[in-house]
Amino acid sequence: xxxxxxxxxxxxxxxxxxxxxxxxxxxxxxxxxxxxxxxxxxxxxxxxxxxxxxxxxxxxxxx
Amino acid sequence: xxxxxxxxxxxxxxxxxxxxxxxxxxxxxxxxxxxxxxxxxxxxxxxxxxxxxxxxxxxxxxxxxxxxxxxxxxxxxxxxxxxxxxxxxxxxxxxxxxxxxxxxxxxxxxxxxxxxxxxxxxxxxxxxxxxxxxxxxxxxxxxxxxxxxxxxxxxxxxxxxxxxxxxxxxxxxxxxxxxxxxxxxxxxxxxxxxxxxxxxxxxxxxxxxxxxxxxxxxxxxxxxxxxxxxxxxxxxxxxxxxxxxxxxxxxxxxxxxxxxxxxxxxxxxxxxxxxxxxxxxxxxxxxxxxxxxxxxxxxxxxxxxxxxxxxxxxxxxxxxxxxxxxxxxxxxxxxxxxxxxxxxxxxxxxxxxxxxxxxxxxxxxxxxxxxxxxxxxxxxxxxxxxxxxxxxxxxxxxxxxxxxxxxxxxxxxxxxxxxxxxxxxxxxxxxxxxxxxxxxxxxxxxxxxxxxxxxxxxxxxxxxxxxxxxxxxxxxxxxxxxxxxxxxxxxxxxxxxxxxxxxxxxxxxxxxxxxxxxxxxxxxxxxxxxxxxxxxxxxxxxxxxxxxxxxxxxxxxxxxxxxxxxxxxxxxxxxxxxxxxxxxxxxxxxxxxxxxxxxxxxxxxxxxxxxxxxxxxxxxxxxxxxxxxxxxxxxxxxxxxxxxxxxxxxxxxxxxxxxxxxxxxxxxxxxxxxxxxxxxxxxxxxxxxxxxxxxxxxxxxxxxxxxxxxxxxxxxxxxxxxxxxxxxxxxxxxxxxxxxxxxxxxxxxxxxxxx
Numbered sequence: 001x002x003x004x005x006x007x008x009x010x011x012x013x014x015x016x017x018x019x020x021x022x023x024x025x026x027x028x029x030x031x032x033x034x035x036x037x038x039x040x041x042x043x044x045x046x047x048x049x050x051x052x053x054x055x056x057x058x059x060x061x062x063x
Numbered sequence: 064x065x066x067x068x069x070x071x072x073x074x075x076x077x078x079x080x081x082x083x084x085x086x087x088x089x090x091x092x093x094x095x096x097x098x099x100x101x102x103x104x105x106x107x108x109x110x111x112x113x114x115x116x117x118x119x120x121x122x123x124x125x126x127x128x129x130x131x132x133x134x135x136x137x138x139x140x141x142x143x144x145x146x147x148x149x150x151x152x153x154x155x156x157x158x159x160x161x162x163x164x165x166x167x168x169x170x171x172x173x174x175x176x177x178x179x180x181x182x183x184x185x186x187x188x189x190x191x192x193x194x195x196x197x198x199x200x201x202x203x204x205x206x207x208x209x210x211x212x213x214x215x216x217x218x219x220x221x222x223x224x225x226x227x228x229x230x231x232x233x234x235x236x237x238x239x240x241x242x243x244x245x246x247x248x249x250x251x252x253x254x255x256x257x258x259x260x261x262x263x264x265x266x267x268x269x270x271x272x273x274x275x276x277x278x279x280x281x282x283x284x285x286x287x288x289x290x291x292x293x294x295x296x297x298x299x300x301x302x303x304x305x306x307x308x309x310x311x312x313x314x315x316x317x318x319x320x321x322x323x324x325x326x327x328x329x330x331x332x333x334x335x336x337x338x339x340x341x342x343x344x345x346x347x348x349x350x351x352x353x354x355x356x357x358x359x360x361x362x363x364x365x366x367x368x369x370x371x372x373x374x375x376x377x378x379x380x381x382x383x384x385x386x387x388x389x390x391x392x393x394x395x396x397x398x399x400x401x402x403x404x405x406x407x408x409x410x411x412x413x414x415x416x417x418x419x420x421x422x423x424x425x426x427x428x429x430x431x432x433x434x435x436x437x438x439x440x441x442x443x444x445x446x447x448x449x450x451x452x453x454x455x456x457x458x459x460x461x462x463x464x465x466x467x468x469x470x471x472x473x474x475x476x477x478x479x480x481x482x483x484x485x486x487x488x489x490x491x492x493x494x495x496x497x498x499x500x501x502x503x504x505x506x507x508x509x510x511x512x513x514x515x516x517x518x519x520x521x522x523x524x525x526x527x528x529x530x531x532x533x534x535x536x537x538x539x540x541x542x543x544x545x546x547x548x549x550x551x552x553x554x555x556x557x558x559x560x561x562x563x564x565x566x567x568x569x570x571x572x573x574x575x576x577x578x579x580x581x582x583x584x585x586x587x588x589x590x591x592x593x594x595x596x597x598x599x600x601x602x603x604x605x606x607x608x609x610x611x612x613x614x615x616x617x618x619x620x621x622x623x624x625x626x627x628x629x630x631x632x633x634x635x636x637x638x639x640x641x642x643x644x645x646x647x648x649x650x651x652x653x654x655x656x657x658x659x660x661x662x663x664x665x666x667x668x669x670x671x672x673x674x675x676x677x678x679x680x681x682x683x684x685x686x687x688x689x690x691x692x693x694x695x696x697x698x699x700x701x702x703x704x705x706x707x708x709x710x711x712x713x714x715x716x717x718x719x720x721x722x723x724x725x726x727x728x729x730x731x732x733x734x735x736x737x738x739x740x741x742x743x744x745x746x747x748x749x750x751x752x753x754x755x756x757x758x759x760x761x762x763x764x765x766x767x768x769x770x771x772x773x774x775x776x777x778x779x780x781x782x783x784x785x786x787x788x789x790x791x792x793x794x795x796x797x798x799x800x801x802x803x804x805x806x807x808x809x810x811x812x813x814x815x816x817x818x
Contacts, residue, residue: 008214011191019187022183023180026183032134036113043110043113043114
């Protein structure tokens with residue numbers, strides 16, 4: 001019984017963490033292009049890195 | 064469509080500003096001057112394609128970011144600036160022709176995300192509760208058991224509130240309309256099981272049904288989410304097809320300036336400039352220019368119609384060969400297209416009256432189950448079991464009969480069926496379409512574009528000297544006219560030194576070769592200025608050299624592949640086949656004779672097609688309508704169930720229950736056979752579920768159902784039902800499994816037929 005006191009909450013916590021991770025990945029659109037994700041691994045990531053700052057940039061006012 | 068225009072525009076008069084303005088109209092504002100346009104790019108299918116498209120588009124001036132979605136074969140482009148960058152031309156230059164598609168109001172589907180979140184929560188809760196329950200079942204001490212029940216209750220409550228909401232909402236909306244559906248007994252069962260378990264937990268009872276309640280929610284949500292996913296996939300595939308109705312048109316103002324105006328803002332009296340390859344946005348009168356119009360999608364006429372100043376043109380027809388100026392005679396909402404929409408809305412189809420088989424079953428099922436539970440309660444009270452005992456047993460009866468298997472039986476079969484159809488290039492809009500398809504006893508076909516491919520085929524290629532045919536084909540290759548394409552397809556490409564190629568809209572095309580002036584086109588035009596007026600000056604398409612006829616070409620409409628086999632297969636199944644067409648009686652008779660269709664009706668107006676279908680419905684017949692044109696749209700809505708090819712008009716594709724992407728007409732018997740098979744499996748599943756209830760119910764009434772028995776029985780029946788549904792796939796063993804690559808390639812194939 002004693003061991004249960006911390007084992008059960010631990011199990012629930014781990015499960016809860018997995019659930020939260022899943023909900024986060026769902027929200028951030030990681031399941032929207034499963035085929036694309038499989039293929040993109042073949043691309044060099046050089047231009048990805050070049051693109052990255054541009055993508056993260058907040059919308060700037062029109063020139 | 065503008066993206067296909069360059070190929071058929073020999074004068075270079077094509078003005079990309081219209082296409083760019085159309086992109087602008089189709090874009091969404093992301094804020095801060097940033098706009099996003101989504102384009103369908105059917106040609107991408109590997110990492111190299113992704114890279115080529117993304118880097119290629121990023122180089123276009125004004126483009127900030129481009130990202131390909133390989134699963135949906137779309138590219139999202141974010142751009143800045145006053146005018147839209149010419150993305151379609153850029154994509155064509157990259158070798159991946161793209162197009163704009165139906166704008167989607169419901170972008171990121173909220174329903175699916177909600178279902179998946181609910182599924183994740185219920186899965187987490189059900190698994191953990193099950194884990195705790197196993198130790199309770201294997202004989203935990205009273206103290207531990209009580210603690211575990213409390214933890215289970217704490218886990219079950221959010222599951223019930225968050226995930227169970229989906230069933231409660233659906234059950235409530237059905238009850239409010241005085242109906243019952245499958246979700247009513249489900250909701251009652253879940254809520255009572257939870258309530259009783261909570262009561263027992265508080266009073267330290269030995270049994271709690273939290274595991275049953277949560278795993279029930281979990282299983283049912285799996286079925287529901289799969290069902291939704293499959294339908295969404297099919298809908299997205301249909302939506303990605305090329306949009307055939309224009310978003311706007313170039314208006315010529317009095318002062319000579321041009322303006323691209325959305326269709327809704329076009330007023331009668333405005334002068335509109337149309338390039339070759341554009342669709343006519345509103346009804347109007349031609350004021351300048353000569354061209355041919357492809358009316359197949361609007362009226363069902365198979366041959367291109369030449370137009371000259373003064374001719375009336377209908378919205379939706381395709382301008383084939385030359386630039387035209389038309390004067391709008393109607394607003395978009397009183398054009399032919401809008402008339403069809405009104406007819407479609409007025410036509411109350413079978414689908415409006417149809418009730419899903421699961422709901423019909425529930426209507427019979429829930430009164431029986433609820434009455435049994437109530438009688439059990441009364442019986443135990445009468446036998447002096449005490450009210451707690453009586454309620455426990457009554458709720459055990461509800462749980463054991465809770466239509467878990469029933470709720471899963473129908474969606475799982477339909478998911479498997481729609482997946483099989485999807486692999487064969489047939490998209491199903493919703494599950495009820497499969498149920499309705501299984502009921503049909505007659506099939507009505509449209510002719511142009513449905514039985515035929517809507518493009519002509521050269522029939523007398525053997526009768527023409529190969530050299531002459533090669534010259535004709537080489538000249539024809541320079542034109543986008545349907546008849547030219549048919550000639551070009553009849554001979555392999557050969558190197559020839561053609562010069563001075565000029566296309567004369569509405570007449571034909573001329574070119575110089577080895578000093579001779581060759582003309583391919585209308586006989587009158589080819590022979591004009593001939594030294595001797597030939598005797599047999601009849602119409603038709605000829606090839607002439609310096610006014611001398613070298614060859615005459617005869618055309619017929621190309622039947623869809625497997626048309627005859629498909630019709631025979633349908634007739635073999637005992638279905639009546641009819642042909643309802645808007646084309647001339649002669650053309651319809653010839654086609655019917657070739658396919659052996661006895662019931663025919665020619666020259667029908669759209670409203671008359673609807674009348675025919677409602678007359679049949681009045682006799683109790685259930686008709687499948689297969690059609691593609693705008694003139695078929697009301698009939699598609701009126702029929703019991705409907706099917707359209709990918710080349711159909713936008714609104715036809717939206718009105719139809721099934722859309723087939725491949726050319727072959729064998730999709731129709733295929734869809735019917737799979738639907739029938741699915742119907743049979745659904746009935747089998749119902750029988751299985753009822754048999755299971757017949758065995759389990761006496762045990763439950765006798766009061767022997769513990770939570771362990773309930774969980775086992777429920778899981779077993781669900782597995783049985785799912786396994787039975789999967790037999791639909793096994794049955795199709797001889798079928799060649801299509802590879803991903805092939806599936807990727809069929810979409811562009813389907814698109815080619817549309818233009």
